[in-house]
Amino acid sequence: MKKHRLQKPEFRLQALPACDHKSHFKTEAEALEAADLRMLDNMTLTIGIYACPICSHWHLTRVKEARQ
Numbered sequence: 001m002k003k004h005r006l007q008k009p010e011f012r013l014q015a016l017p018a019c020d021h022k023s024h025f026k027t028e029a030e031a032l033e034a035a036d037l038r039m040l041d042n043m044t045l046t047i048g049i050y051a052c053p054i055c056s057h058w059h060l061t062r063v064k065e066a067r068q
């Protein structure tokens with residue numbers, strides 16, 4: 001029997017969104033910085049980043065928090 005461990009990853013992506021050419025970043029650091037700025041701009045947002053397998057750059061994605 002497999003023990004199921006409850007892990008709570010900060011960002012859980014069900015599926016990668018389509019490649020977004022509007023905002024892509026060459027480095028993870030750049031993407032993180034941009035994500036930070038967006039979150040500062042709008043405190044209700046949680047922005048995650050992911051490496052895009054299509055363009056091999058980094059994109060931002062909005063993360064929905066399950067808060068009840």
Ligand SMILES: [Zn+2]
Pocket residue numbers: 019020024052053054055056057059
């Ligand atoms: Zn892409």
